[in-house]
Amino acid sequence: MNRxxxxxxxxxxxxxxxxxxxxxxxxxxxxxxxxxxxxxAPAAPEATAAPEATEEPAxxxxxxxxxxxxxxxGDALGDGSLGVVTVPEGExxxxxxxxxxxxxxxFLGLPNQRGVELAIADYGDIQGFSVDLGTPLDDLCSxxxxxxxxxxxxxxxxxxxxxxTSCSGAAVAASPLVTQAGMVMISPSNTSPALTSDFEGNAxxxxxxxxxxxxxxxxxxxxxxxNFVYSELGISAAAAMHDGDPYTQGLAQAFSNAYEExxxxxxxxxxxxxxxxDMVPALTELATGSPGALFFPIFPPEGDHVAxxxxxxxxLEGTQLLAADGMLVDGFLELADSEGMYFSGPDLxxxxxxxxxTGRNADQILDAYQAAYGELPSAAFxxxxxxxxxxxxxxIAAASWVEDGDLHIxxxxxxxxxxxxxxYNGVTGSLSCDEFGDCASQKITVIFHQSAANIEASKNxxxxxxx
Amino acid sequence: xxLTTKQRTRVDWFLTFLRIAALALIGAGLLAFIAQAxxxxxxxxxxxxxxxxxxxxxxxxxxxxAGLAQGAxxxxxxxxxxxxxxxxxxxxxxxxxxxxIGAVTGAVTxxxxxxxGAWESNFVLCxxxxxxxxxxxxxxxxxxxxxxAYRPLRGKPRLIPLITSIGVSFFxxxxxxxxxxxxxxxxxxxxxxxxxxxxxxEIQGTRILVLAVxxxxxxxxxxxxxxxxxxxxxxxVAEDAEIASLxxxxxxxxxxxxxxxxxxxxxxxxxxxxxxxxxxLHTAGFLPGIKAFSAAVVGGIGNIGGSMxxxxxxxxxxxxxxxxxxxxxxxxxxSQLRDAVAFAVLIIVLLVRPSGIxxxxxxxxxxx
Numbered sequence: 075m076n077r078x079x080x081x082x083x084x085x086x087x088x089x090x091x092x093x094x095x096x097x098x099x100x101x102x103x104x105x106x107x108x109x110x111x112x113x114x115a116p117a118a119p120e121a122t123a124a125p126e127a128t129e130e131p132a133x134x135x136x137x138x139x140x141x142x143x144x145x146x147x148g149d150a151l152g153d154g155s156l157g158v159v160t161v162p163e164g165e166x167x168x169x170x171x172x173x174x175x176x177x178x179x180x181f182l183g184l185p186n187q188r189g190v191e192l193a194i195a196d197y198g199d200i201q202g203f204s205v206d207l208g209t210p211l212d213d214l215c216s217x218x219x220x221x222x223x224x225x226x227x228x229x230x231x232x233x234x235x236x237x238x239t240s241c242s243g244a245a246v247a248a249s250p251l252v253t254q255a256g257m258v259m260i261s262p263s264n265t266s267p268a269l270t271s272d273f274e275g276n277a278x279x280x281x282x283x284x285x286x287x288x289x290x291x292x293x294x295x296x297x298x299x300x301n302f303v304y305s306e307l308g309i310s311a312a313a314a315m316h317d318g319d320p321y322t323q324g325l326a327q328a329f330s331n332a333y334e335e336x337x338x339x340x341x342x343x344x345x346x347x348x349x350x351x352d353m354v355p356a357l358t359e360l361a362t363g364s365p366g367a368l369f370f371p372i373f374p375p376e377g378d379h380v381a382x383x384x385x386x387x388x389x390l391e392g393t394q395l396l397a398a399d400g401m402l403v404d405g406f407l408e409l410a411d412s413e414g415m416y417f418s419g420p421d422l423x424x425x426x427x428x429x430x431x432t433g434r435n436a437d438q439i440l441d442a443y444q445a446a447y448g449e450l451p452s453a454a455f456x457x458x459x460x461x462x463x464x465x466x467x468x469x470i471a472a473a474s475w476v477e478d479g480d481l482h483i484x485x486x487x488x489x490x491x492x493x494x495x496x497x498y499n500g501v502t503g504s505l506s507c508d509e510f511g512d513c514a515s516q517k518i519t520v521i522f523h524q525s526a527a528n529i530e531a532s533k534n535x536x537x538x539x540x541x
Numbered sequence: 542x543x544l545t546t547k548q549r550t551r552v553d554w555f556l557t558f559l560r561i562a563a564l565a566l567i568g569a570g571l572l573a574f575i576a577q578a579x580x581x582x583x584x585x586x587x588x589x590x591x592x593x594x595x596x597x598x599x600x601x602x603x604x605x606x607a608g609l610a611q612g613a614x615x616x617x618x619x620x621x622x623x624x625x626x627x628x629x630x631x632x633x634x635x636x637x638x639x640x641x642i643g644a645v646t647g648a649v650t651x652x653x654x655x656x657x658g659a660w661e662s663n664f665v666l667c668x669x670x671x672x673x674x675x676x677x678x679x680x681x682x683x684x685x686x687x688x689x690a691y692r693p694l695r696g697k698p699r700l701i702p703l704i705t706s707i708g709v710s711f712f713x714x715x716x717x718x719x720x721x722x723x724x725x726x727x728x729x730x731x732x733x734x735x736x737x738x739x740x741x742x743e744i745q746g747t748r749i750l751v752l753a754v755x756x757x758x759x760x761x762x763x764x765x766x767x768x769x770x771x772x773x774x775x776x777x778v779a780e781d782a783e784i785a786s787l788x789x790x791x792x793x794x795x796x797x798x799x800x801x802x803x804x805x806x807x808x809x810x811x812x813x814x815x816x817x818x819x820x821x822l823h824t825a826g827f828l829p830g831i832k833a834f835s836a837a838v839v840g841g842i843g844n845i846g847g848s849m850x851x852x853x854x855x856x857x858x859x860x861x862x863x864x865x866x867x868x869x870x871x872x873x874x875x876s877q878l879r880d881a882v883a884f885a886v887l888i889i890v891l892l893v894r895p896s897g898i899x900x901x902x903x904x905x906x907x908x909x
Contacts, residue, residue: 354860
């Protein structure tokens with residue numbers, strides 16, 4: 075009766091009821107979202123605590139052994155301080171791939187993920203246990219994507235390490251979560267100095283112990299471009315442009331710092347937004363300083379607009395345009411606007427380098443890539459990803475032992491191995507990890523783009539190598 | 542009685558304060574900019590930003606021209622918002638996507654023409670053909686949109702077609718994504734005689750062409766609305782649809798025609814975008830659409846001349862504002878704030894003149 079009465083009355087007041095319902099809906103939404111926020115905060119500490127709470131100490135109690143057996147650990151690395159993961163007989167060692175595999179930056183992340191898959195296939199089993207990549211995760215090339223994916227990863231306590239992320243912005247959010255859970259993270263394509271160090275002993279603001287990378291540090295790329303512009307091109311005043319992304323901002327700044335250090339003058343660093351099309355105001359701002367060179371380490375399509383509009387701006391008519399590997403994509407090189415530009419990027423002249431973990435060289439990996447995915451890699455870091463994966467697998471092999479048919483992996487041992495990596499032969503060159511996780515060979519090359527009609531020739535037209 | 546002797550409330554005082562503060566901030570920035578232009582080293586030029594840069598005359602002119610070209614494009618899109626609002630009284634948020642479809646059509650047809658070799662040998666004819674095709678495709682899109690999504694909702698509260706238009710917008714965007722993929726669609730290369738700077742004031746040829754095409758489109762539209770029977774009927778429907786139908790005007794037909802004309806204008810704007818920026822993405826319609834809507838409101842929504850004026854205002858403001866007002870005030874990264882400047886223009890115009898520059902205040906009961 076009451077219910078009917080309520081409904082009856084409400085018919086007259088339908089408007090008020092609708093408003094009320096809407097408000098309830100809004101408040102419940104707010105409540106849920108707030109609730110989620112609340113959940114987010116303790117998630118990290120929980121994850122950190124979890125491995126310590128659940129993992130048993132490494133040394134097993136020899137209750138049943140009638141005579142003291144030799145230490146089952148053998149010479150496996152690690153002191154157990156971060157916990158030990160036990161992989162039961164018949165199950166797989168868990169590692170994860172975390173790369174930008176959807177959205178506009180998928181061209182960068184997909185080859186990374188495929189590099190991981192190929193490396194696992196080539197490497198084979200570790201002490202008779204297979205390696206499982208699980209479901210490939212997506213960092214969305216953003217801090218939000220990195221955080222969400224990292225939370226998924228740390229929720230599974232069996233995971234030893236992560237190969238990723240593709241983007242520095244995602245790593246800033248993912249690296250603390252993953253490393254605090256005792257796992258390691260090896261990125262094939264993060265280049266922001268903030269994630270490791272400035273090479274002068276100062277940790278970057280986003281450095282976490284347990285983070286490593288096989289990609290170069292942007293300080294090196296900035297210095298390479300600065301030296302090239304100042305010494306090789308003989309230009310003493312230059313400007314830089316970024317799109318607000320931590321990667322482009324860091325690289326533009328690194329270029330500027332290195333350039334001023336060797337005697338050049340930075341006439342301005344200007345930011346634009348992703349999605350901008352009219353670059354005339356930003357370019358005019360730079361033109362007021364009359365730079366002889368403009369370095370814009372951004373991405374298409376904004377970079378296309380910069381290259382097309384720069385020559386039309388008064389004061390930039392004769393300015394030499396330079397970009398980084400982000401613009402080194404076929405769609406841009408095919409445009410006439412890109413002719414005469416220089417591009418910096420990691421040294422991709424892999425030659426006959428052989429990865430010591432699998433015995434494969436670059437050509438063999440590319441053949442396997444083509445066979446498996448029907449195309450060649452769309453970005454430069456597939457080899458770095460391959461090396462990152464074999465490093466991780468070698469580290470797991472060095473920190474694990476079999477006991478009663480189960481595989482035990484000491485998390486601290488994995489880090490111990492990676493910290494000590496020196497002169498490791500990868501397809502990308504000789505890898506040595508410094509104390510802040512920079513493992514790459516740190517070789518940068520600059521190429522010259524002669525003609526839009528022959529882009530393959532330009533890609534191999536190395537005019538400068540650094541250091 | 543109550544309205545004429547309205548008491549000033551606290552809100553009114555607050556609004557007055559906001560108006561004065563906004564105008565003072567703009568004034569201070571402009572004065573500092575002018576001071577820089579007179580002498581880069583005088584103390585007033587440097588009071589807020591010691592590293593302030595001054596523009597040369599050529600750079601200033603380039604900025605104005607770039608802003609006008611961009612603004613003319615916003616104005617053409619804004620016409621579609623404004624006309625539909627005038628006739629139906631709701632905001633068609635999917636109009637930005639119609640513009641994007643125009644730009645995409647231009648990219649596809651121009652690259653096909655270039656493949657066939659006609660683009661370079663016979664550029665003017667090809668451009669006319671591309672503009673025509675783009676207008677046709679956009680007109681058809683707008684008419685279908687009206688028929689499928691809006692006509693069934695005729696007579697419903699205005700919020701309902703508004704929400705529907707947001708849905709249509711998402712649909713069109715993703716339709717193009719599925720149809721043509723996520724990559725950038727490039728226009729064929731423009732001939733050199735067009736892209737190089739003309740001797741006349743050294744303005745780039747494409748920008749002159751953009752302004753000329755926009756002017757022709759505007760004159761055509763003005764003639765249609767003010768001098769033809771259809772235009773008269775449109776104005777009558779905008780005035781009062783019910784009475785117009787009593788006078789023997791087929792209201793549905795006029796509404797379809799309004800959508801068609803708005804779509805055609807968006808098609809022209811799409812090609813102008815292609816001429817200016819040479820490439821287009823499936824997401825390209827969103828921001829220009831929102832800015833064009835702002836332009837329509839700035840000019841006074843429902844007013845055709847006002848739309849163009851609003852478009853030019855926003856275009857020039859976002860081109861000049863960062864360097865003329867924000868930079869002298871010492872705001873860091875001014876070029877990243879151009880979108881903010883565009884919307885700040887909207888807010889300031891609405892603060893000072895709530896009905897827009899050319900808008901007339903409508904009695905409230907007429908629009909409910």
